[in-house]
Amino acid sequence: MGAWNLTGTSAPVQGAAKDALSVTQAVELAAGALDALPQITMLGEVTGFRGPNARSGHCYFQIKDDASAVDCIVWRGVYAKCAFELRDGMQVLLTGGFNLYKPTGRMSFVARSLALAGEGLLRQQVAALAEKLRREGLMDDARKRRIPAFCTRVAVVTSLSGAVIDDVKRTLRRRNPLVELVCVGAKVQGDGAPAELIEGLARAAALVPAPDCILLVRGGGSFEDLMTFNDEELARAVAACPVPVVTGIGHEPDTSICDMVSDRRCSTPTAAAESVAPAITELADLLAAREHRLATATTGMVQAARRDLAMQAQRTRQAISASLAQERRTVEGFARHGCLTSPGYLIERRASELAQTSDRLERAAARSQERVVRAVADLSMRLRAAGPRVTATRPALDLAASRLEAAGDTLLGGRRAALGAQAAKLDALSPLKVLARGYAIAYDAHGVATSARDFAPGDALRVRFGDGEVTGTVTTVEDNG
Amino acid sequence: MAEQKPVSELSYKEASQELERIIRALESGDMELEESLESYTRGVELLRSLRERLADAEQKVSVLMKDVDGNDTLVDAAPADTSDELKL
Numbered sequence: 001m002g003a004w005n006l007t008g009t010s011a012p013v014q015g016a017a018k019d020a021l022s023v024t025q026a027v028e029l030a031a032g033a034l035d036a037l038p039q040i041t042m043l044g045e046v047t048g049f050r051g052p053n054a055r056s057g058h059c060y061f062q063i064k065d066d067a068s069a070v071d072c073i074v075w076r077g078v079y080a081k082c083a084f085e086l087r088d089g090m091q092v093l094l095t096g097g098f099n100l101y102k103p104t105g106r107m108s109f110v111a112r113s114l115a116l117a118g119e120g121l122l123r124q125q126v127a128a129l130a131e132k133l134r135r136e137g138l139m140d141d142a143r144k145r146r147i148p149a150f151c152t153r154v155a156v157v158t159s160l161s162g163a164v165i166d167d168v169k170r171t172l173r174r175r176n177p178l179v180e181l182v183c184v185g186a187k188v189q190g191d192g193a194p195a196e197l198i199e200g201l202a203r204a205a206a207l208v209p210a211p212d213c214i215l216l217v218r219g220g221g222s223f224e225d226l227m228t229f230n231d232e233e234l235a236r237a238v239a240a241c242p243v244p245v246v247t248g249i250g251h252e253p254d255t256s257i258c259d260m261v262s263d264r265r266c267s268t269p270t271a272a273a274e275s276v277a278p279a280i281t282e283l284a285d286l287l288a289a290r291e292h293r294l295a296t297a298t299t300g301m302v303q304a305a306r307r308d309l310a311m312q313a314q315r316t317r318q319a320i321s322a323s324l325a326q327e328r329r330t331v332e333g334f335a336r337h338g339c340l341t342s343p344g345y346l347i348e349r350r351a352s353e354l355a356q357t358s359d360r361l362e363r364a365a366a367r368s369q370e371r372v373v374r375a376v377a378d379l380s381m382r383l384r385a386a387g388p389r390v391t392a393t394r395p396a397l398d399l400a401a402s403r404l405e406a407a408g409d410t411l412l413g414g415r416r417a418a419l420g421a422q423a424a425k426l427d428a429l430s431p432l433k434v435l436a437r438g439y440a441i442a443y444d445a446h447g448v449a450t451s452a453r454d455f456a457p458g459d460a461l462r463v464r465f466g467d468g469e470v471t472g473t474v475t476t477v478e479d480n481g
Numbered sequence: 482m483a484e485q486k487p488v489s490e491l492s493y494k495e496a497s498q499e500l501e502r503i504i505r506a507l508e509s510g511d512m513e514l515e516e517s518l519e520s521y522t523r524g525v526e527l528l529r530s531l532r533e534r535l536a537d538a539e540q541k542v543s544v545l546m547k548d549v550d551g552n553d554t555l556v557d558a559a560p561a562d563t564s565d566e567l568k569l
Contacts, residue, residue: 150494150497152492152493152494155545160544166561166562169540169542169560169561170561170562172540172561173540173560173561174561176538177538177539177540177560178493178534178535178538179540180541180542180543181540181541181542181543182542182543182544182545182555183542183543183544183545183558184544184545185544185545203545203553204545206553207545207553207555280535280538283531283535284532284535287528287531287532287535290500290501290504290528291528293504293507293508294500294503294504294507294521294524294525294528297504297507297508297510297517298507298517298518298520298521298524300510301507301510301512301514301517301518302514302518304510305514
């Protein structure tokens with residue numbers, strides 16, 4: 001290559017230029033070389049993934065390892081068939097080939113298929129197992145057993161050599177030393193660990209007396225370390241364990257299949273240990289509260305009994321006094337009778353009545369006498385008043401008397417003469433006059449007898465004469481007719 | 482009332498449950514006075530026993546080991562070392 005010409009005039013194209021390829025030719029050459037490569041499967045870590053393109057649905061990202069990186073394309077159709085979603089940090093196996101984008105000359109790896117690898121693969125397998133067990137119902141809340149609030153006998157299934165068993169012991173000694181611990185050792189990672197843990201669970205469950213719960217615990221570790229607790233057989237053993245199982249595996253965000261199927265999942269071994277029993281201070285508080293309730297309830301019972309008693313006493317007193325009052329009223333009623341209060345009463349009452357009557361009599365007599373005296377005085381006064389009037393009219397009276405006498409004589413004179421004549425005539429006609437002349441009237445029992453036949457011998461006979469009568473009995477009857 | 486075990490023979494949990502039952506029965510107010518006083522006496526006894534157990538509680542730890550014949554057997558083990566903890 002010639003020296004730079006600083007004046008700006010180019011040197012004439014030398015012979016090499018005749019052999020130069022155009023960019024397009026060069027790029028096509030490279031593209032052809034890339035196309036000639038066989039299909040490649042590449043393992044790497046996803047980086048710079050920002051999701052499928054919003055418009056096209058294709059995925060653009062890079063795949064890298066410690067030293068290299070390459071652009072990567074997953075077409076929409078390929079990504080749709082993929083069973084997982086890409087994420088930064090994922091280990092993936094990409095199968096496909098390189099492609100050169102001619103307008104920019106950028107080389108990309110175009111994946112025709114992709115699969116998870118490493119931890120990503122494990123996680124996918126774990127997720128599939130979780131889904132399978134979930135479908136079987138092993139994770140249903142309904143089949144999770146209740147852990148007693150206060151487990152007094154607890155089996156711990158874990159490694160006896162790690163720090164975890166000490167953490168559990170220390171936690172429970174501090175929190176509640178009444179919890180009895182039975183440690184059951186088992187490998188918690190590596191080959192054979194699931195089998196040992198399954199056996200440990202069985203041995204713990206077979207303890208006599210049975211523990212209230214089993215703590216299945218393990219300290220934190222990598223995803224691969226914790227894979228033991230994603231073992232299907234172990235998960236089934238946890239679900240089937242006759243004693244409730246509390247898990248505390250790894251740290252907070254870690255969740256294993258065992259956690260999902262256990263009866264209670266705690267985030268750490270310490271949290272699991274704390275969950276099986278109340279703190280001793282809570283127990284002390286509970287006892288204090290119970291002491292108070294005991295005293296209150298008993299005091300209440302005694303007070304209620306006392307109130308009942310007082311009420312009954314009150315009612316008894318009331319009943320007795322009411323009954324006595326009734327009796328007293330009855331007796332007092334008797335006592336009020338006059339005959340009892342004052343025996344002389346009846347006599348006194350009669351005497352009093354008599355005295356009153358006597359008084360009335362006297363007063364009436366006096367009034368009567370007064371009335372007579374007054375009437376007499378009145379009459380006497382009227383008499384005296386009338387006296388002069390009598391004197392004044394006496395001559396007129398005397399005159400009237402003599403006139404009356406005269407008038408009477410005059411009036412009577414004629415009548416007396418007529419009466420004398422009629423009397424003489426009457427006298428002449430009187431049967432008595434006839435009798436005086438010697439005739440008599442006979443009477444039978446019925447009256448005047450006018451016939452001898454009115455009589456029979458033995459009949460009573462009365463005969464009237466002018467101066468008297470004769471009575472006798474008929475001895476004979478002579479009929480002259 | 483059912484025959485009673487001596488308080489000392491009850492586990493903490495049994496004693497605690499019996500105490501709760503007694504209190505509930507007393508609180509219900511359905512008891513005869515004599516019975517309630519007996520219950521109260523028993524309750525106080527249980528309470529005292531439970532308090533003592535709380536005060537004197539010692540952690541009990543054992544390890545399930547296989548003996549020479551391969552049978553599981555419980556072996557007493559040391560309680561947790563708390564010497565590094567702040568004594569309250």
